[in-house]
Amino acid sequence: MQKRLIVANWKMNPQTSTEAKELLVSVLSDASDFKNIELVICPPFVYFSSISAMIYDLSSKFQVSLGAQNMHWEQKGAFTGEISAQMLKEFGVEYVVEGHSERRWIMGETDEMINKKIKTALKSGLIPILAVGEKERNNFDSSGRHINTADDVVIDQLTRALDGVPVSKIKDVVIAYEPVWAIGTGLADNPDDALSVSLLIRKVISKMTDDKTARAIKILYGGSVNSKNIAEFLKQDGIDGALVGGASIDKDEFTRILEIVSSL
Numbered sequence: 001m002q003k004r005l006i007v008a009n010w011k012m013n014p015q016t017s018t019e020a021k022e023l024l025v026s027v028l029s030d031a032s033d034f035k036n037i038e039l040v041i042c043p044p045f046v047y048f049s050s051i052s053a054m055i056y057d058l059s060s061k062f063q064v065s066l067g068a069q070n071m072h073w074e075q076k077g078a079f080t081g082e083i084s085a086q087m088l089k090e091f092g093v094e095y096v097v098e099g100h101s102e103r104r105w106i107m108g109e110t111d112e113m114i115n116k117k118i119k120t121a122l123k124s125g126l127i128p129i130l131a132v133g134e135k136e137r138n139n140f141d142s143s144g145r146h147i148n149t150a151d152d153v154v155i156d157q158l159t160r161a162l163d164g165v166p167v168s169k170i171k172d173v174v175i176a177y178e179p180v181w182a183i184g185t186g187l188a189d190n191p192d193d194a195l196s197v198s199l200l201i202r203k204v205i206s207k208m209t210d211d212k213t214a215r216a217i218k219i220l221y222g223g224s225v226n227s228k229n230i231a232e233f234l235k236q237d238g239i240d241g242a243l244v245g246g247a248s249i250d251k252d253e254f255t256r257i258l259e260i261v262s263s264l
């Protein structure tokens with residue numbers, strides 16, 4: 001069975017490097033018991049130096065790697081406050097999240113920027129985790145009829161983010177379906193609906209590449225994942241893992257999540 005990919009997005013947490021190390025130690029202390037999991041930890045950049053060695057040491061016992069929450073598309077230069085792919089690689093970073101809704105909607109990232117970042121990540125040997133998802137759960141047309149915007153938004157974001165990416169490289173992209181309304185709200189999507197978006201993503205990828213790639217590409221679900229609902233998402237045949245925010249910085253909750261995933 002393919003390993004489940006669990007990505008811990010710590011966002012702008014915790015507040016000190018001591019806490020960051022403690023969180024990592026407590027989550028990974030039982031790591032060698034966790035089966036069938038590939039874990040990616042995405043801490044804030046400033047913790048990379050204290051955390052990367054710990055992750056590297058553990059990686060011989062357990063499949064764990066370091067991820068970044070963002071990067072710039074240029075390799076170097078006058079981009080105040082930004083981080084390049086090369087800088088990430090120096091810390092052994094393997095994955096980079098691109099197009100997270102908090103970057104799209106709070107920091108104003110556009111599909112064009114995300115597209116450039118995906119291309120740079122792939123060229124630099126980093127695995128992009130492309131986040132896509134609709135903003136509102138319910139949309140109604142002028143006559144009050146419910147309309148499904150999820151499909152249109154996901155197709156549009158996916159097409160724009162992967163525009164011009166060499167076909168042979170698309171298989172290396174991980175796609176995270178993260179409905180924005182589910183992020184940090186405690187209102188996770190319904191696993192059947194998440195599966196239907198995942199199937200839609202595979203259809204779009206199949207058109208861009210071929211059926212084999214569409215079947216093989218990794219698709220994650222993200223948005224209020226916790227120990228109570230993760231099993232329902234991962235039991236779905238087309239969902240290969242999860243992008244976990246809030247629950248990934250709660251050591252007991254995240255350990256429980258890893259235990260559940262390894263028992264599936």
Ligand code: PGA
Pocket residue numbers: 009178182183184185222223224225243244245246247
């Ligand atoms: P959440 O965040 O698990 O706290 O909803 C998920 C994410 O933002 O990736």
